Amino acid sequence: MTTAGGTPLFLLEFGDIVISFTPYTTSLFILALVFTLLVIASRPERQLDIAFGTDAYMTKEISLSEMRFRRFMAIACGLASMGAVVTGDLFDFCLFTALVGICNVGIVAAVKSRHVQNAAYQYGLVALAATVLLFGGSAMVAATTGTLSLPILATGTLPAVPLAVKAFIVIGVMGEGMAPFYAAKAEMFRAPGAPYVIMCSLSSLLIFLRVIEVVVQL
Amino acid sequence: MKKKTAGRIAGIAAVAGTGATLLSELGTVPPWLGIAVVVVTFPLFLLFLGLWWMARETDADIPFLGY
Amino acid sequence: MIIQRISRFLSDFDNLMPLFAAACAVIAALAIISLPFAYYDDQLYPKSIDEKSPLDPYDRGGPPFSRAEIRLQYPNNSPTAGYVTAYLTPFSWFLANTTLHTGTTIVAHPGGILDEILYNTRGLDTVVETAILFIAFAIGSYIFRKGSR
């Protein structure tokens, strides 16, 4: 049983959902794990702002309650992306991806900057809209092949998934993770609190990397 | 960080990395484990080697502040 | 230049939603063109739709509290599938095999109790679904509290 990510090293069984650790998904999983541990271990930086035209500069401090909330969100985001990269079930993958999307909004929701929050709001709208495509896509996969299990879909014995359905899933993930629709994400990155903000981008890159594998083997 | 600590960490990383490589060559551990150990220890080795060879052994000079 | 015009449009995040909507519209159009898709009726959850039932689309068939027939993807992974207690988290599975008290803990696992209502087999899904709800609730409540302070 070989998937696009290589032969599974081992399969973790959760009833009818199987979590598959191929070399590819395992490396993604380890990276998500490392960065989640980093989020837990590191404290936010104090961002410097320069007042133009003067010599003055100031640091932005992050209050303790804000830090706690954002760390919680970043950890949730890390767990969600870990789930999304290893799961062997399409519907489950979509769920984890939706969770990543909402956690990304949560990471910057506590930031006290109007600009960042506006960007996060737009991003949230897109993430919301993207769930339609995501779950619609996985439903269509189930309807055309009769299964949601990725290792079984990868065997190639089932009817092929239509191209449009693959596009549905890819654009759904793009909406959740914002890969090419980068504008809002870049603005969200202006928020202070590097370890947490990095999680936004890490999770979206990871789910994007995973969806490539998923779509290649459908 | 003290020079001694940095040197020790670099040394341990180097020994662990080469050791794991040797062991995987001899077949005691699977090859992926050898590579995984190298992936972890190589960055540690490089950084702490750098930290070790530039570390001060004495106290720093009093910085010149009189502009 | 046209490229500069495009990049100016792209760089404003207020244009994001129209952009995404346009992309969705294009793909939806692509999907409509490529219709019809073949329906594969050998499904995971065999359906027998009884249109005369008062519960029509939601009537999943079969008497309650007995084993439901489900075509499993991995039959050997879930020997208890189809029963109400089909999905146990690894911890509760351990409890069930070692003690007699799993019944009292199953409610503590969101997957356990929701499975009873929903699927009988896809436990992990229900855990993630509730996690999404919880996270959304956490964000909402945090922002609400921040506004009231």
Add this chain to the structure above:
Amino acid sequence: MIGDLLYLIFAMIFGLLLLGIHRKVIARIQRRPGPPVWQEILHALKFSFKSTWIPQTASDTLFVSVVLIAIGIWTAAFFVVLAGGNLLIIFGIYMLHKIVEHGFGLSSGSPYGKFGGVRSVISAASEIPLFVSVAAVVIFTGSLEIGDIVAWQEQAGPLILAVFPAALAMYVVILSKFPFSPFSIVESKEIVSGYKTEHFGVWRAGLEACNGLKTYVLLLTFIAVFFGPLPFLLILLAMILITVSISFICAFSPMLSPFDSVTIQTLFTGLMLIYVVYLGVYG
């Protein structure tokens, strides 16, 4: 296996040498004398001798660990290529280099670093052409394992002839990772050194080491995937040739403004996407 360790160190140094050649060629095209070709190696050494500390505003754990991660991921990538492993893993690591850039830029608290980091997020759109080229490779070889792809080319000839646009896409990706290229907006000079601004001393030496390794690995992957099995010396020669060709592009083109860079790369991706769909349907 011990040979692999030595090869790893060789790859790092040779990658730095390639970057030095890159600078030299650009300088000669622009009629400057330019630094000696081993300048980048000296740079790495020089930084490692400099005084090292952590800025007071920095998020220190992230500030340091991101350097370790940067070297670690490219070491892993090196071994994956060497073992003929999965192409997707290499691309995953390439994408993760973005995260490393974000980490470098944001962890210090410096505004210059932050701009570098934000630009790195913006330029994330340049990663997409890469994946499209993967799809084209898969359509022809039917596998994502580098070993299989090399074996396929042994029989059917270099892949670059079969899927030239995909090779071009990957070339653009490598180009955008080279310094002074039109797409290297993350380290352009108006934001000092972009994301590397605040990493000095040993941290910067580590980053230089990572850059050398990264250059080597990317070029090695490119050669393995599109040119097939070559003897070792020929691989090195091909790397130098590719570097020189990239230097020519860098010397003759200005750096684009951040959003323009992304737009051009995105347009390129669109073309690639059409090509791959065409290949998938009619190929």
